[in-house]
Amino acid sequence: MNAFDAVREEIAYAFDRTDFFRKHMEDNELRPDDIRTVDDFQRIPPTSKSHYRRNFPAGVLARGYTLNSPHVMRFQSSGTSGDRLNSAILAYDLTRRQATAIGVHPGFADLWLPGNRPRICRFAPPNCSDVECATGFSSMADRTLPDGTLVLTVAHDLLATPEWQVVKAFDEIDAYGPDLLVVDPTHLAFLGRWGRRLGRKITSPKKLHVVCGYTLMTRVARRQVEDFMGPDVPIGDMIGMSELGYLGFECHHGQRHINDKDFYVEFVRDGRPVQEGELGELYVTTLDDGLVPRIRYATGDYFTPLGGECGCGTDLPVVRIEGRATHMVRLMDDRLVTPGAVDAAVGAAPWLDLYKLEQDRAGACTFRYIPNSSARAADWTALEHRLTDILAPNPVRFEAVDYIACERSGKFQSCVSRLSAEVTR
Amino acid sequence: MTTSTFYCRDDFPALRREIDGQAISYLDNAATTLKPRAVIQAITEYYETNGANIHRGKHRLSEEASDAYEAARVRLADHIGAAANEVVMLRNTTEALNLVASGLGLEQDAYIVGALDAHHSQLLPWRRFGRLELTRLDAHGRLDREHFRALLAGRPKVVALTCCSNVTGVVHPVAELVAEVRAACDATIVLDAAQYLPHRRVNVRELDVDFMAFSMHKMLGPTGIGCLYGRGQRLAALRPLSVGGGMVDWVDADGSVDRRIPYKFEAGTPAIASVIGSAAAIGYLEALDGSGRHRHDEELCAALVDGALARPGVRLVGPPDHDDRIALVSLKLDNGVSAGEVARLLSDSYGVMARSGHMCAQPLVTELAGGEILRVSAYVYNEVAEIEGFYKALDELLGLMGPAAG
Numbered sequence: 001m002n003a004f005d006a007v008r009e010e011i012a013y014a015f016d017r018t019d020f021f022r023k024h025m026e027d028n029e030l031r032p033d034d035i036r037t038v039d040d041f042q043r044i045p046p047t048s049k050s051h052y053r054r055n056f057p058a059g060v061l062a063r064g065y066t067l068n069s070p071h072v073m074r075f076q077s078s079g080t081s082g083d084r085l086n087s088a089i090l091a092y093d094l095t096r097r098q099a100t101a102i103g104v105h106p107g108f109a110d111l112w113l114p115g116n117r118p119r120i121c122r123f124a125p126p127n128c129s130d131v132e133c134a135t136g137f138s139s140m141a142d143r144t145l146p147d148g149t150l151v152l153t154v155a156h157d158l159l160a161t162p163e164w165q166v167v168k169a170f171d172e173i174d175a176y177g178p179d180l181l182v183v184d185p186t187h188l189a190f191l192g193r194w195g196r197r198l199g200r201k202i203t204s205p206k207k208l209h210v211v212c213g214y215t216l217m218t219r220v221a222r223r224q225v226e227d228f229m230g231p232d233v234p235i236g237d238m239i240g241m242s243e244l245g246y247l248g249f250e251c252h253h254g255q256r257h258i259n260d261k262d263f264y265v266e267f268v269r270d271g272r273p274v275q276e277g278e279l280g281e282l283y284v285t286t287l288d289d290g291l292v293p294r295i296r297y298a299t300g301d302y303f304t305p306l307g308g309e310c311g312c313g314t315d316l317p318v319v320r321i322e323g324r325a326t327h328m329v330r331l332m333d334d335r336l337v338t339p340g341a342v343d344a345a346v347g348a349a350p351w352l353d354l355y356k357l358e359q360d361r362a363g364a365c366t367f368r369y370i371p372n373s374s375a376r377a378a379d380w381t382a383l384e385h386r387l388t389d390i391l392a393p394n395p396v397r398f399e400a401v402d403y404i405a406c407e408r409s410g411k412f413q414s415c416v417s418r419l420s421a422e423v424t425r
Numbered sequence: 426m427t428t429s430t431f432y433c434r435d436d437f438p439a440l441r442r443e444i445d446g447q448a449i450s451y452l453d454n455a456a457t458t459l460k461p462r463a464v465i466q467a468i469t470e471y472y473e474t475n476g477a478n479i480h481r482g483k484h485r486l487s488e489e490a491s492d493a494y495e496a497a498r499v500r501l502a503d504h505i506g507a508a509a510n511e512v513v514m515l516r517n518t519t520e521a522l523n524l525v526a527s528g529l530g531l532e533q534d535a536y537i538v539g540a541l542d543a544h545h546s547q548l549l550p551w552r553r554f555g556r557l558e559l560t561r562l563d564a565h566g567r568l569d570r571e572h573f574r575a576l577l578a579g580r581p582k583v584v585a586l587t588c589c590s591n592v593t594g595v596v597h598p599v600a601e602l603v604a605e606v607r608a609a610c611d612a613t614i615v616l617d618a619a620q621y622l623p624h625r626r627v628n629v630r631e632l633d634v635d636f637m638a639f640s641m642h643k644m645l646g647p648t649g650i651g652c653l654y655g656r657g658q659r660l661a662a663l664r665p666l667s668v669g670g671g672m673v674d675w676v677d678a679d680g681s682v683d684r685r686i687p688y689k690f691e692a693g694t695p696a697i698a699s700v701i702g703s704a705a706a707i708g709y710l711e712a713l714d715g716s717g718r719h720r721h722d723e724e725l726c727a728a729l730v731d732g733a734l735a736r737p738g739v740r741l742v743g744p745p746d747h748d749d750r751i752a753l754v755s756l757k758l759d760n761g762v763s764a765g766e767v768a769r770l771l772s773d774s775y776g777v778m779a780r781s782g783h784m785c786a787q788p789l790v791t792e793l794a795g796g797e798i799l800r801v802s803a804y805v806y807n808e809v810a811e812i813e814g815f816y817k818a819l820d821e822l823l824g825l826m827g828p829a830a831g
Contacts (some may be wrong), residue, residue: 053773057770058774061825066825068825068827086774
């Protein structure tokens with residue numbers, strides 16, 4: 001069966017089994033039989049997070065399932081910028097997508113060898129962690145999820161995490177002995193800085209691996225994570241969403257590959273598919289998702305499909321992560337500067353611990369950064385020039401600070417735009 | 426069910442809001458209420474036409490603002506049958522109760538009687554300043570009167586009463602309790618009326634309490650305003666919690682002279698606009714009094730209680746009847762269903778705003794429910810149909826979240 005046949009099956013299944021999608025099609029005078037070609041498929045208006053939020057569970061859960069059916073994992077995500085979601089996923093779909101995506105990186109192959117069930121520690125924004133007890137006032141048992149994942153404690157406002165809570169995270173990792181750390185890279189970089197200060201390292205009797213997700217992995221965070229974990233620990237950047245699981249992964253050549261085996265993917269801008277090298281929003285259609293089938297689900301995440309082959313040997317398409325629509329900097333000359341482009345301009349910046357570019361509603365930008373002890377005037381002058389260039393003609397203000405707040409959700413976004421958030425609302 | 430024709434929903438702009446294209450049912454009124462247009466306009470008008478600080482200024486705007494502020498105090502005092510100088514404007518009920526507990530000058534280890542269904546704000550201040558003993562409750566949350574009387578026999582210095590529980594919705598027979606206290610000892614009686622006053626009037630003179638605290642935000646007023654009533658002499662003897670500008674008549678190099686009550690408790694610039702908005706809220710509520718509001722409240726209460734009793738999968742935390750309670754129910758969900766998850770799904774999928782957790786009354790919730798509860802609380806702008814909608818949504822959710830089939 002080719003991928004599009006699988007799409008047609010998914011459409012038929014979603015139409016037959018979910019009230020929401022049936023109504024979505026009927027409201028647009030479409031039936032599954034009308035969708036024979038890719039052009040037909042593009043007549044289906046995209047579905048969105050708000051559709052699935054409002055209709056969960058009764059309208060989007062496939063008939064025959066409940067939230068307590070075997071293998072159903074449910075979760076509540078804080079979303080980005082308050083765009084939260086409740087959803088559920090079948091454990092084996094999650095595993096299937098994870099296996100496909102992570103398969104692009106041989107450094108992770110040993111994690112899922114027959115008989116091995118990886119022990120996972122999660123260090124991420126608390127609201128993303130499926131438990132409300134990731135606040136320190138809880139035991140390890142309280143914070144162990146049904147699948148065995150240990151959720152480590154951290155404050156919602158990352159940089160305000162007190163020392164005792166940092167020490168507790170190190171102690172619990174030691175006690176738990178994980179194979180895999182699933183982290184927000186900004187959080188792990190933070191832990192690394194504390195580790196140097198406290199003389200602590202992350203250790204485990206098992207071979208450690210690091211999967212980064214939740215927010216854009218900046219080059220600044222990546223450098224710190226690599227320095228802290230050392231060269232023997234494989235580090236991979238996950239492209240994922242709570243409601244879908246692994247949408248892609250970083251190969252050992254450092255390229256991001258999108259999972260087009262378990263999803264039918266489209267990159268769309270202004271309602272039309274984009275060409276290779278052009279920026280487009282990722283639309284995802286699940287394949288063989290028995291629980292919550294999604295058709296043309298507009299993720300709000302933008303990528304540039306790069307085309308070509310990657311030296312890693314996988315045939316999953318190569319993309320460049322650009323960031324969320326709501327985070328893109330809008331310039332006065334109508335150009336967009338993506339969080340990915342800002343990250344590229346900042347680079348690994350060994351003199352920098354953390355940064356955040358914020359565009360206000362009027363279009364002005366402020367770049368706040370926390371320099372470390374190695375910073376020299378030439379470093380930030382050069383960076384100021386680079387950012388001023390890419391953000392021109394908009395004004396940019398630069399501030400060296402010793403603290404930058406997280407969102408209330410606990411996520412730290414390196415690039416946000418109040419203007420884009422308002423425009424795309 | 427026959428319902429009254431009481432209707433004021435259009436006065437509340439927030440109720441016009443849609444989320445994800447869906448209208449909202451706001452059923453978290455025990456936490457805070459929405460604001461009618463009259464209150465919003467009163468606040469806005471102060472900022473649009475005045476905005477000056479009150480009291481010591483001699484200029485025209487300051488005088489106007491002072492007049493409006495003090496007129497609001499008179500309005501609030503009148504609403505509870507107090508003199509204006511017996512009403513202190515504070516931030517919230519919590520601050521009011523802390524002011525009393527800290528200002529009475531209690532000796533260390535002073536014996537204090539409270540009740541298990543007290544809000545944390547009527548528990549923790551007393552624990553800090555004395556030795557608190559809690560009156561037991563029966564399985565439905567009504568006070569164990571025998572135990573209360575037994576505790577009074579120990580001649581407490583303070584009896585901290587709660588008019589209405591924010592968990593069970595039970596309205597306690599405060600007049601009877603006050604009479605028992607007066608007969609048994611000379612304790613200072615401090616009443617938390619935060620949940621009761623939004624639903625029923627209280628006359629502090631008739632009730633014969635020494636202090637009473639309540640919050641305007643739970644009765645259509647702005648957030649940031651809590652009121653403390655104190656009987657004149659008792660209030661005068663209370664030690665202020667905060668000192669500084671606005672609460673003194675004279676300051677020199679060696680000392681200061683406090684202002685008279687209630688000003689000596691209002692240090693610093695107060696929330697002027699919110700106090701003015703509070704008077705508008707009182708005016709709005711009083712105008713509703715003759716229009717079937719109480720009948721409407723009873724209908725909402727009946728719909729909430731009957732709905733809970735009629736369905737499997739939930740246990741009512743509180744009395745299984747309509748007597749002496751406000752339009753509030755707390756539900757313990759069976760089969761380990763998470764109240765927090767249900768509250769979130771009710772909100773995001775059905776537009777129903779309800780509250781989950783321990784309701785700042787953790788000892789009571791632990792005792793009666795063993796863990797988190799789901800609380801649904803209705804108010805003047807709610808309709809019975811919304812409560813029916815809530816239960817329909819809950820049924821659908823519990824059908825999908827209950828024990829796994831097979």
